[in-house]
Structures are given as C-alpha cells and as structure tokens.
Amino acid sequence: MKWPDDATDWPMREYSQHILCRPHRWHIQRAGNGPRLLLIHGAGGATQSWRNLYPLLEPFFELLAVDLPGQGFTRSGAQSRHGLDPMAEDLLSLLHDIDFEPDAIIGHSAGTAIALRMVEMECSAKSVLGINAALGNFEGVAGWLFPFLAKALALTPFAANVFATTTTRSSVRQLLIGTGSKIDERGEDLYYRLATNPEHVDGTLSMMAQWSLDGLLKRLGTITTDTHLLACTIDNAVPFSVSERADARLPxxxxxxxDGLGHLAHEEDAETVANWIFEKLQTKNAAAG
Incomplete structure (x- = not known):
C-alpha cells in the first residue's frame, strides 16, 4: 500500500517505522516501555487489527506490531516466503536487526501459529498468547479445496487486481459479520481499504496458498513454552474446538x-482481552494501579 498518501489517518501511525530487513521492507509500530510484547496479526489483517488493544497495553509494555510480508504496508521482497516457516524465520531476522527480544508474543488467528513456530526456532519469548488461534487445518473437502483455490488465485495473473477492484463495502461488511464479530464503522472502513488494495490482497492470497500447519501440529506436544489460548464461543472462522484440541496437546x-465474542474479539472488546493479557502475564495489579 502507498505510504503516506492513503494512510494519513492509519491507526497508531505516529509509532510507524519502515525497516529494510531482507527480503522485505517491513512496516512496524513500536512504542512504550517495560516487558516486550510482539503482536502478530492474522491472515488478511494488518497492524490496524490492534488499534483498540494497543493504547491499553502501551502504558505497561514495550509493544512491537508488525505487518506480515505483502500485507498492510510491508512490501514483500520474495513472494515465495509467505509460508509459515519462512515468515517465522524472516520475523526473527527482523527482531535481531532492530534489537527487539520479546518477552511474550501475542498472536491473533494464524499469528499464533507463527508465534509458536518462532519459539520452536529459539525466539526469546517465554510466553505465547493466542487469540482465537488458528491451530488446525480445514476439515473434509475444505481441507484440500480452500488451499487449492488460494494457490490457483495466487498464480493467476491479475487475480488480486480483479478481487480488489470488485470488492464492495457491502461484501466486506458481510465477510466481517461472517466471523461472528460486530465491528464498528471505523474498523469496517479499515478492512475495506485493505481489501481494495491489490498488493495486500496478493500478499494474503500468497500466504493462504503457502500455508501448511502439518508439521507444527505434529510437534505441538513438544512445545514447552507457556501458552495461553483465548477462544470465543461465537467465532465462526476458527471453531472453539480447535483451541480445545490444541490446548489438550500443548504441555x-x-x-x-x-462467551459473546467472535473471531475479532480484540477489536470488539479490547478491554476484556487486555485484562486477560494482564492476568496471564501477571501484570494485572500494575495495570489496575
């Protein structure tokens, strides 16, 4: 996405930096002091996903939110590095270059899988917190059909342009409603701006096409990092049962x-999610003060 021409009102823009760490030109938002938290959004999102949670956490932590390769304002330098392992590796390289060793990682949806892969790769984080963590594959026909369609679209010339130019506000609204979440007009507008940008759409399709959790899921029982999962009962994107199965396997x-929240819980009710984070990271008393 262009910067700054179409992002003068982008959430937390005052904290934004653009960092070249090959192969990508990353967009990050870094602010605060205290224990270090890395925030990783899910597929199709960007740093705007944290707009309501960021100001609640910033007084107590040093925060680093990133746009994943090809999504938001991060310019991808290698289309082949949008899968789980390459993104985890490239994020670790970025953290090394900017001297940011996270004490914990907060991931939303697919961001949780990236966080767990990073700790497998000896990231410094002592805790991983997953919000509606996408730690399961699609089942049945969808298990092969969805990745196949994503790969086909990613390889089709101009597919991202067609998608971006034909997307309407109504279709974005219906997509958000389909997650089970109730998003305000501001949030809906931000997702519309992402969905109508060909570069962001192309990055999202590439991530979906290259996404595979098979290896990570097989190794869940060996990941000893403290992991805390928050799962919402009306999440229509990642069923509650996915978190139940992952929780049973993680040591x-x-x-x-x-109850009562959907897939984008941290955007719907940031205060409740922030209190959960404070509790799990044992900073609740400090926050209350």
Missing part, C-alpha cells in the same frame, strides 16, 4: 473460554 497451556 504448558491454559484455555480461556469467552
């Missing part, structure tokens, strides 16, 4: 069930 895991 040092806790699972919190949250």
């Amino acid at each position: 040092n895991s806790s699972l919190t069930k949250m």
